[in-house]
Amino acid sequence: MSVMTQPPQVSIGLPVYNGEAFIAEAIETLLSQTFQDIEILVSDNASTDDTADVVRHFVDRDARVRYIRQASNLGAAANFNAAFAESRGRYFKWAAHDDYVTDDFIQRCVEVLDADERVVLVYANALDVDRHGRQIGPVYDTATDMCGDAEDSVERFHHFVLENHSCISIFGLIRRDILARTPLIDRYVGSDRVLLAELALHGQLVKLPEFMMYHREYEGRSTRTRPDLQDRIGWFDPERAGCRTFPHWRLLRAYAAAAFRAGIDMRTVLRCHVEILRWIRWVNWRLLGPDLTYYLRS
Numbered sequence: 397m398s399v400m401t402q403p404p405q406v407s408i409g410l411p412v413y414n415g416e417a418f419i420a421e422a423i424e425t426l427l428s429q430t431f432q433d434i435e436i437l438v439s440d441n442a443s444t445d446d447t448a449d450v451v452r453h454f455v456d457r458d459a460r461v462r463y464i465r466q467a468s469n470l471g472a473a474a475n476f477n478a479a480f481a482e483s484r485g486r487y488f489k490w491a492a493h494d495d496y497v498t499d500d501f502i503q504r505c506v507e508v509l510d511a512d513e514r515v516v517l518v519y520a521n522a523l524d525v526d527r528h529g530r531q532i533g534p535v536y537d538t539a540t541d542m543c544g545d546a547e548d549s550v551e552r553f554h555h556f557v558l559e560n561h562s563c564i565s566i567f568g569l570i571r572r573d574i575l576a577r578t579p580l581i582d583r584y585v586g587s588d589r590v591l592l593a594e595l596a597l598h599g600q601l602v603k604l605p606e607f608m609m610y611h612r613e614y615e616g617r618s619t620r621t622r623p624d625l626q627d628r629i630g631w632f633d634p635e636r637a638g639c640r641t642f643p644h645w646r647l648l649r650a651y652a653a654a655a656f657r658a659g660i661d662m663r664t665v666l667r668c669h670v671e672i673l674r675w676i677r678w679v680n681w682r683l684l685g686p687d688l689t690y691y692l693r694s
Contacts, residue, residue: 404460406434406487406502406569409479413441413469415493416450417527418612423454423461425496431503436491439479440465441472471633476581488572494612495567501608505569508602515545516599519568520608527614535611537561537603544601549660550667552596556589557651557675563588564611565601574598578657583633585643587650594654597668648672 408426412419419438426436438451440463454461464482466475476490487509489502497520505518522535544565546552555561566588578594581587595601629636629643655668 403484404433404435405485407483407485408436408489408491410438410491411475411479412447412493414443414445416446418494420450422493422496427458428499429502430500431506436461437479437482438463439475441475442466442469469634473581473583473632480580487569488575489569490567496610498608504604514600515602516574516595517568517570517601519565520604522564522609522611523607524613525610532613535562535564537564549597553593553668554671556593556596557671584646585629586647590650590654597658
């Protein structure tokens with residue numbers, strides 16, 4: 397078995413917890429990419445099933461696969477970020493253990509990123525599939541359809557904050573140096589939405605028109621097992637399970653902080669904050685109050 401010495405161009409972080417049913421297919425599709433200069437970093441969040449045995453089979457077979465096992469369950473946010481921390485590539489992609497991509501996905505994304513420095517993230521149209529891989533239908537994603545590649549950063553920010561979208565683009569290929577300037581996946585519900593909005597302030601998010609991403613929609617998904625936002629915080633951060641989280645107020649604060657953190661001029665920051673006020677007025681003013689009354693009733 398050969399040993400990798402030079403950093404690869406693409407790093408793929410694959411966080412997993414009890415993923416024995418699907419992770420082999422996910423890894424196979426990544427190893428089968430037409431673009432071969434990759435590393436796959438599997439961060440196992442102390443799985444209690446046979447995930448470790450499945451992954452070690454690939455580690456023994458291909459030097460591009462690395463296995464990191466956490467001593468205890470860190471929560472999804474920390475485990476996603478642990479995979480990023482181990483990465484070395486110029487470009488980075490998170491991969492869900494139960495999703496998969498076409499064999500030319502990485503190649504196509506690299507070509508776009510190499511050709512245009514304005515682009516910070518590339519992904520593709522996606523299809524929902526069931527646990528057996530049978531197609532259900534397209535994944536909705538209005539924000540980048542409308543203006544993910546707009547020239548104006550505030551226009552991009554507007555749509556990632558206000559439009560209803562699936563966050564499927566979080567599994568695209570991202571410039572690692574730009575991603576490193578953000579808090580990555582933070583320890584609160586909806587932090588992937590905030591991350592995408594912050595990336596949109598750094599550059600364009602481009603969607604390839606072909607269906608190249610396959611998103612597993614089944615009863616075991618985290619959003620299915622924890623449909624209530626107040627309960628879902630334990631999936632992101634076990635130490636805060638049962639805590640008062642005020643999820644919509646947390647999003648409000650995070651969007652505001654993202655605008656300041658992006659390194660843009662104050663006029664652009666203020667324009668972003670106008671969009672956040674629109675978010676309150678158009679989308680979430682009915683939800684900020686219930687965040688507070690939820691605990692008064694409990």
